[in-house]
Amino acid sequence: MRLVVIGGVAAGTKAASRARRVDPDLEITVYQEEPEISISECGLPYLLSGVIEDREKLIARTPEKFAEKDVEVFVRHRVASIDPENKTLTVRDLTTEEEFEDSYDRLIIATGAKAVPPPIDGADLDGVFALRFLTDADAIMEYVRERSPRRAAIIGGGYIGLELAENLKEIGMDVSMLETEERVAGDYGYEVAEKVEEHLKEKGVAVRTGAQVAEFVGDDEGRVRAVGFGDEELEAELVIVAVGIQPCVELAEEAGAEIGSTGAIRVDKYLRTSLPEVWAAGDCVESANLLTGKPTWVPLGDTANQMGRVAGTNAAQGFAGVDALQFPGVIGTGVFKVFDLGVANTGLSQEDAEEAGYEVVTAALESKSKAGYYPGGEKMFVKLIADGATGRLIGAEIAGAGADKYVDICATAIWGKLSYPDLVNLDLAYAPPFGPVLSPIIQAASILANEFEKRTEGVRAAE
Amino acid sequence: MRLVVIGGVAAGTKAASRARRVDPDLEITVYQEEPEISISECGLPYLLSGVIEDREKLIARTPEKFAEKDVEVFVRHRVASIDPENKTLTVRDLTTEEEFEDSYDRLIIATGAKAVPPPIDGADLDGVFALRFLTDADAIMEYVRERSPRRAAIIGGGYIGLELAENLKEIGMDVSMLETEERVAGDYGYEVAEKVEEHLKEKGVAVRTGAQVAEFVGDDEGRVRAVGFGDEELEAELVIVAVGIQPCVELAEEAGAEIGSTGAIRVDKYLRTSLPEVWAAGDCVESANLLTGKPTWVPLGDTANQMGRVAGTNAAQGFAGVDALQFPGVIGTGVFKVFDLGVANTGLSQEDAEEAGYEVVTAALESKSKAGYYPGGEKMFVKLIADGATGRLIGAEIAGAGADKYVDICATAIWGKLSYPDLVNLDLAYAPPFGPVLSPIIQAASILANEFEKRTEGVRAAE
Numbered sequence: 031m032r033l034v035v036i037g038g039v040a041a042g043t044k045a046a047s048r049a050r051r052v053d054p055d056l057e058i059t060v061y062q063e064e065p066e067i068s069i070s071e072c073g074l075p076y077l078l079s080g081v082i083e084d085r086e087k088l089i090a091r092t093p094e095k096f097a098e099k100d101v102e103v104f105v106r107h108r109v110a111s112i113d114p115e116n117k118t119l120t121v122r123d124l125t126t127e128e129e130f131e132d133s134y135d136r137l138i139i140a141t142g143a144k145a146v147p148p149p150i151d152g153a154d155l156d157g158v159f160a161l162r163f164l165t166d167a168d169a170i171m172e173y174v175r176e177r178s179p180r181r182a183a184i185i186g187g188g189y190i191g192l193e194l195a196e197n198l199k200e201i202g203m204d205v206s207m208l209e210t211e212e213r214v215a216g217d218y219g220y221e222v223a224e225k226v227e228e229h230l231k232e233k234g235v236a237v238r239t240g241a242q243v244a245e246f247v248g249d250d251e252g253r254v255r256a257v258g259f260g261d262e263e264l265e266a267e268l269v270i271v272a273v274g275i276q277p278c279v280e281l282a283e284e285a286g287a288e289i290g291s292t293g294a295i296r297v298d299k300y301l302r303t304s305l306p307e308v309w310a311a312g313d314c315v316e317s318a319n320l321l322t323g324k325p326t327w328v329p330l331g332d333t334a335n336q337m338g339r340v341a342g343t344n345a346a347q348g349f350a351g352v353d354a355l356q357f358p359g360v361i362g363t364g365v366f367k368v369f370d371l372g373v374a375n376t377g378l379s380q381e382d383a384e385e386a387g388y389e390v391v392t393a394a395l396e397s398k399s400k401a402g403y404y405p406g407g408e409k410m411f412v413k414l415i416a417d418g419a420t421g422r423l424i425g426a427e428i429a430g431a432g433a434d435k436y437v438d439i440c441a442t443a444i445w446g447k448l449s450y451p452d453l454v455n456l457d458l459a460y461a462p463p464f465g466p467v468l469s470p471i472i473q474a475a476s477i478l479a480n481e482f483e484k485r486t487e488g489v490r491a492a493e
Numbered sequence: 494m495r496l497v498v499i500g501g502v503a504a505g506t507k508a509a510s511r512a513r514r515v516d517p518d519l520e521i522t523v524y525q526e527e528p529e530i531s532i533s534e535c536g537l538p539y540l541l542s543g544v545i546e547d548r549e550k551l552i553a554r555t556p557e558k559f560a561e562k563d564v565e566v567f568v569r570h571r572v573a574s575i576d577p578e579n580k581t582l583t584v585r586d587l588t589t590e591e592e593f594e595d596s597y598d599r600l601i602i603a604t605g606a607k608a609v610p611p612p613i614d615g616a617d618l619d620g621v622f623a624l625r626f627l628t629d630a631d632a633i634m635e636y637v638r639e640r641s642p643r644r645a646a647i648i649g650g651g652y653i654g655l656e657l658a659e660n661l662k663e664i665g666m667d668v669s670m671l672e673t674e675e676r677v678a679g680d681y682g683y684e685v686a687e688k689v690e691e692h693l694k695e696k697g698v699a700v701r702t703g704a705q706v707a708e709f710v711g712d713d714e715g716r717v718r719a720v721g722f723g724d725e726e727l728e729a730e731l732v733i734v735a736v737g738i739q740p741c742v743e744l745a746e747e748a749g750a751e752i753g754s755t756g757a758i759r760v761d762k763y764l765r766t767s768l769p770e771v772w773a774a775g776d777c778v779e780s781a782n783l784l785t786g787k788p789t790w791v792p793l794g795d796t797a798n799q800m801g802r803v804a805g806t807n808a809a810q811g812f813a814g815v816d817a818l819q820f821p822g823v824i825g826t827g828v829f830k831v832f833d834l835g836v837a838n839t840g841l842s843q844e845d846a847e848e849a850g851y852e853v854v855t856a857a858l859e860s861k862s863k864a865g866y867y868p869g870g871e872k873m874f875v876k877l878i879a880d881g882a883t884g885r886l887i888g889a890e891i892a893g894a895g896a897d898k899y900v901d902i903c904a905t906a907i908w909g910k911l912s913y914p915d916l917v918n919l920d921l922a923y924a925p926p927f928g929p930v931l932s933p934i935i936q937a938a939s940i941l942a943n944e945f946e947k948r949t950e951g952v953r954a955a956e
Contacts, residue, residue, distance in 0.1 A: 040930070073866050073925050087866035189924075331930045332923040339917065339939070358918055365922035374922050403536050403550035434927035435898035441921055442902050446909015454802065455821055458904055459828035459837050460795040461652075462536050464897035467503070467794045476802070 031056055033345055034119065034132065036109045036281070037140035038062035039069060040331045041312025043091055044338025045138045046101050049346035056346055059132070060096065061107040061121055064163055067093055072331050074167045075190065078174075079197035088164060112137070112285035114305045136307045136345045139287070139295065140338065141278040143313035143329045148185065148271045152246030157254035158269045161194065170270070179267030180204060183257045185243055186272035187214030189366040192226065194270055195235045196369050206236040206264055208243055208257065215373065217364075218427050219380050221394060221413060222373060225429045229371045238264075275329060277314045290316040292327040299356045300349065301341040307348075311341035318359030321378050321424050321444070322386045328360050363441040365434045372433030376441040377425030380415050389418035391485065393477035397470035399431030401462035412436060414453075414474045421449035421482060432465070439471050450478045494519055496808055497582065497595065499572045499744070500603035501525035502532060503794045504775025506554055507801025508601045509564050512809035519809055522595070523559065524570040524584055527626055530556055535794050537630045538653065541637075542660035551627060575600070575748035577768040599770045599808045602750070602758065603801065604741040606776035606792045611648065611734045615709030620717035621732045624657065633733070642730030643667060646720045648706055649735035650677030652829040652836075655689065657733055658698045659832050669699040669727055671706055671720065678836065680827075681890050682843050684857060684876060685836060688892045692834045701727070738792060740777045755779040755790040762819045763812065764804040770811075774804035781822030784841050784887050784907070785849045791823050826904040828897045835896030839904040840888030843878050852881035854948065856940035860933035862894030864925035875899060877916075877937045884912035884945060895928070902934050913941045 033049055033056050035042045046060050060067065068091040076082040093103035106124040113119070119132045145160035147153065157179065159170050173179070182198045184191045187209030199205045207214065207230065213223040214230070214237060230237050238259070246269055247256040256263045277294040279287075288304035290296035294316035297303055303310045313329035315337060340357040347353070365374035377383075383390045393414045400407035410430030417424050426440035443453060453475030460467055468476075496512055496519050498505045509523050523530065531554040539545040556566035569587040576582070582595045608623035610616065620642065622633050636642070645661045647654045650672030662668045670677065670693065676686040677693070677700060693700050701722070709732055710719040719726045740757040742750075751767035753759035757779035760766055766773050776792035778800060803820040810816070828837035840846075846853045856877045863870035873893030880887050889903035906916060916938030923930055931939075 070864060070866055070925070070930070072923070072930070073864060076867065076925060081868065082866055330923065332921065332932075332935075335931055336918050336935070356914075358915075361920045363920045363922045365924045365927055367924060367926045372927070376920070376922065401533060401536060403533055403545050404539065405544065432898075434922055434924075435895075435901065437922045438898065438932070439901045439905050442905040442909065442911070442919060445915060445919055446905065446911055448905070448909055451819075452821075452908060455799050456905060456908055457824045457826045457839070458795065459826045459839065459897055459900045460535070460793065461828045461830060461897075462533070462539060463830045464828055464835070467533070467535070468798055469795075469901070472795075472799070 031135050032133065033058045033136045033138070034134040035060040035138045035140060037142055037312065038064070038067040038103070039071065039140070039142055039312070040334035041142070041338040041341070042138070042140035043068045044335050045140060045311055045342030045345065046096065047099070048339050048342030050099050050101055052343050052346035058101045060101060060103045061109050062103065062105045063108045063124065064165070065105055066164060067091055067096065067103050067105055069164045070331075071162070074161055074164065075193035075197045077167050078170060078194070079200035081197065081200070085164065085167070109281060112281060114285050114308065117307070136348070137309070138341050138345050139282050139303065139308065139310040139314060140312045141281055141314045143275040143277050145271070146274045146276050148273055150243055150245060152248055152254065153271070155246050155248040155254040156252055157267060158246050158271065160271050161190065162275065173268065174201070177253070177267065181266045182206070182268040182270065183208060183264055183266035184270050184272060185257070186274065187211070187216065187237070187239070188272060188274065189215070189364065191272040192366060192368040194272060195230060196233075196367070199233060199235060203268070206238065206266065208241040208259060208264070209237070209239045210242050212240050214239065217379065218373070218375055219413060221411065222427045222429045225411065226368060226371065226373060229369060233369045275313070277327065277329070279314055282310065282314070290325045292316040292325050294327045296325070299358065300344050300354045301337060301357055302344070302349065309341040309345045311337035317357065320359045320361050326360065326362065328362060330364065333360055361441060361444050363437060365437055371429060372431065373429045374433040374437035375425070375427045376437050377423070377444045378415060379425060379427065383415055383424055388424060391416045391418045391478065391481050393474050393481055395470065395474050395477055397473055398466055400464065401466055404462040410436070410470060412470050412474045414440070414478050416450055416478055418485070421451065423448055423450070423453060436469070436471055439469070450475050450482060454479050494598050495596065496521045496599045496601070497597040498523040498601045498603060500605055500775065501527070501530040501566070502534065502603070502605055502775070503797035504605070504801040504804070505601065505603035506531045507798050508603060508774055508805030508808065509559065510562070511802050511805030513562050513564055515806050515809035521564045523564060523566045524572050525566065525568045526571045526587065527628070528568055529627060530554055530559065530566050530568055532627045533794075534625070537624055537627065538656035538660045540630050541633060541657070542663035544660065544663065548627065548630070572744060575744060577748050577771065580770070599811070600772070601804050601808050602745050602766065602771065602773040602777060603775045604744055604777045606738040606740050608734070609737045609739050611736055613706055613708060615711055615717065616734070618709050618711040618717040619715055620730060621709050621734065623734050624653065625738065636731065637664075640716070640730065644729045645669070645731040645733065646671060646727055646729035647733050647735060648720070649737065650674070650679065650700070650702070651735060651737065652678070652827065654735040655831040656829060657735060658693060659830070662696060662698060666731070669701065669729065671704040671722060671727070672700070672702045673705050675703050677702065680842065681836070681838055682876060684874065685890045685892045688874065689831060689834065689836060692832060696832045738776070740790065740792070742777055745773065745777070753779040753788045755788050757790045759788070762821065763807050763817045764800060764820050765807070765812065772804040772808045774800035780820065783822045783824050789823065789825065791825055793827065796823055824904060824907050826900060828900055834892060835894065836892045837896040837900035838888070838890045839900050840886070840907045841878060842888060842890065846878055846887055851887060854879045854881045854941065854944050856937050856944055858933065858937050858940055860936055861929055863927065864929055867925040873899070873933060875933050875937045877903070877941050879913055879941055881948070884914065886911055886913070886916065899932070899934055902932070913938050913945060917942050
């Protein structure tokens with residue numbers, strides 16, 4: 031029995047490892063287009079600044095390690111096509127440029143995602159980069175070494191853009207951020223977005239929101255020298271475009287796999303594609319949003335890893351019905367750091383919840399990360415978003431100290447379908463060095479409870 | 494309508510505040526024996542070392558603040574007896590030593606807990622202290638200033654003893670810890686207990702387990718000079734006894750309130766005692782352990798605060814049936830810091846779970862608090878305890894970086910009745926500065942899943 035995995039990184043490598051665990055006798059081959067089998071892509075912004083000193087540290091796994099487990103890995107090999115009827119593949123060796131055919135009994139597609147190519151004139155100028163792969167980081171670092179750009183423009187105010195702002199500032203560059211929308215960190219409500227923008231400005235990053243970039247302007251030698259937006263030109267010798275990524279689905283689509291409404295590969299809860307004996311996992315796949323019930327596309331390393339576990343298990347044992355693992359879906363949890371500010375969210379934002387038809391009740395508060403009398407406490411902000419009909423928590427946004435801690439409590443609460451009466455009585459851990467006597471989440475839940483009380487009183491008064 | 498609250502600190506003050514919120518017209522009086530209405534008792538160990546510089550910072554609320562809300566507070570007033578039939582109280586003013594009578598329509602008992610008096614000869618020597626109230630801390634600090642003791646013995650290796658060890662070491666004392674049981678941090682399994690003991694030793698604290706203290710030995714002037722245990726004597730000029738606390742129930746018991754099997758006041762889920770129109774909250778009350786279904790006594794500030802909210806609301810509105818708030822119970826979550834080590838637990842320990850009749854499946858791992866390639870990551874240990882019959886998480890123990898974060902995820906998961914298939918797919922937040930790509934909890938849950946797989950295979954093989 032032969033399993034082929036297309037793609038490495040988080041989902042592909044995890045799937046291969048799991049498959050080996052489940053079936054020691056399975057033949058397993060992984061094809062990976064990039065030169066490395068698995069890179070910790072989330073670390074790339076920190077490589078630019080030297081916070082991560084050694085690029086080799088980002089190489090999470092090597093083909094040799096896989097060989098030890100009897101998993102055959104081919105890097106710099108692109109799978110050019112899949113023939114699902116004959117269960118064959120055409121593979122191109124990117125070093126020799128030779129093509130060959132391979133076959134599979136079972137197949138896992140983990141082709142990942144790629145940077146959205148910006149529809150902007152001058153995107154091919156020297157000094158204009160995206161940051162998706164280790165090769166991109168290498169190229170940026172080489173450009174910085176050779177050209178010593180003084181001014182950097184980051185296009186896009188999402189979390190990658192924000193991490194880039196910090197890391198380029200860290201190496202002494204003048205950094206500007208240009209964002210099309212009216213706020214940075216656009217996945218968040220205005221309260222958190224404002225805090226992020228304020229923090230960027232405190233740290234000396236020039237933020238331009240509502241800035242629709244029209245072109246990158248080059249000099250005589252074909253190197254970028256400015257970014258044009260509206261009537262303005264912003265001088266910059268380095269431009270990094272971080273306007274988002276998109277799933278790599280061409281290969282699957284051409285083979286006839288169903289693509290979902292999000293543009294990513296559609297799978298069932300066992301991570302099976304519409305093609306026989308073909309599973310898919312990771313950034314190329316859409317999943318269910320457990321709060322809206324609708325398909326969503328959340329390309330994140332941890333989710334990819336979790337999907338890899340499910341796809342690898344199910345592919346290795348074949349589809350085994352009740353014994354097959356399920357990937358239930360996601361709720362949309364994330365965290366990022368920008369300079370000294372941690373920012374995190376889970377579930378639905380207020381806007382998204384209202385759009386999804388929820389009658390929303392919210393509570394927000396500023397609290398501290400330690401007991402008030404204990405030294406070193408820092409400010410934090412939390413906003414809880416609840417379903418007015420059931421009282422259930424459906425979202426949370428957090429900014430400040432402990433964002434990563436408090437968001438995980440909320441994510442787990444949403445997963446467990448907890449409502450505000452649960453949250454106010456939740457038995458969390460307390461000691462002065464770790465937080466205020468009542469967790470900010472419990473405090474916010476108490477405010478939420480008060481809001482629900484007022485609603486009930488309002489309903490009664492109206493009756 | 495007149496509400497009397499007996500006791501301040503966390504439960505009593507919270508109950509009074511909530512009652513005022515619910516009913517602006519209620520007459521509210523609080524009697525508190527100690528000189529301060531509300532002290533952050535959890536901060537006391539940190540006062541000894543000067544980590545908390547100013548004792549005033551531990552005074553969480555003042556009578557004046559309550560007066561603003563039209564809540565009458567009498568400090569240094571002890572309620573000597575309750576007559577539940579006539580709904581009257583005898584109150585002693587501890588300053589004037591005068592007694593007077595008061596009456597109530599509704600009553601909340603929040604008499605708290607006190608240090609267990611050690612049944613040890615010499616406990617009344619100068620230099621032998623407990624640490625429960627601010628007045629105790631004041632006395633210890635005065636003794637230290639006057640006598641400059643060089644060697645301290647801490648009797649008891651629970652979390653208060655451990656916090657004391659750190660804080661006395663911090664001011665340059667030679668610190669010994671004597672614990673009757675075979676391990677310190679006895680609420681924890683041996684894995685974590687060993688880590689705590691190792692850490693204490695690294696920090697220069699002399700740990701003596703299995704040490705049954707027989708007497709405190711005094712000098713000619715009636716001051717402690719040594720601790721006698723077994724055939725040994727350990728010299729110490731300062732002794733702090735931290736062998737635990739017990740609920741203050743005499744007043745309630747004499748009034749005829751039912752006392753539970755734990756020794757604390759028995760209440761229903763609305764926090765009503767067995768006496769009419771009398772509620773109770775905080776450290777003097779037992780609650781349901783949601784995992785065993787049995788009564789348990791967990792005297793903690795956060796729980797007291799949560800109970801105060803429920804009792805205050807229900808007492809203010811009278812018992813309003815379906816509209817009354819419920820206090821569901823506790824799962825037993827705690828955290829403490831000892832020097833550089835954070836230690837936390839929630840739910841049942843393996844021992845307790847086995848004792849409660851669970852067939853236990855566990856998983857343990859060492860992980861890191863940040864992505865492997867990101868600088869500053871520290872080691873952490875997690876042990877998950879699951880119910881073999883259902884796969885549900887029923888306990889967790891954590892030691893090391895992020896203990897407070899990871900325990901709250903587990904506590905919320907237990908509250909939400911999550912099982913290992915939920916935990917492996919849980920959508921938690923990830924970014925390199927905040928943790929490894931898969932949360933240690935998800936990693937440990939994967940190991941748990943493997944353990945359950947092995948069991949299933951075992952069952953099948955046996956069939």
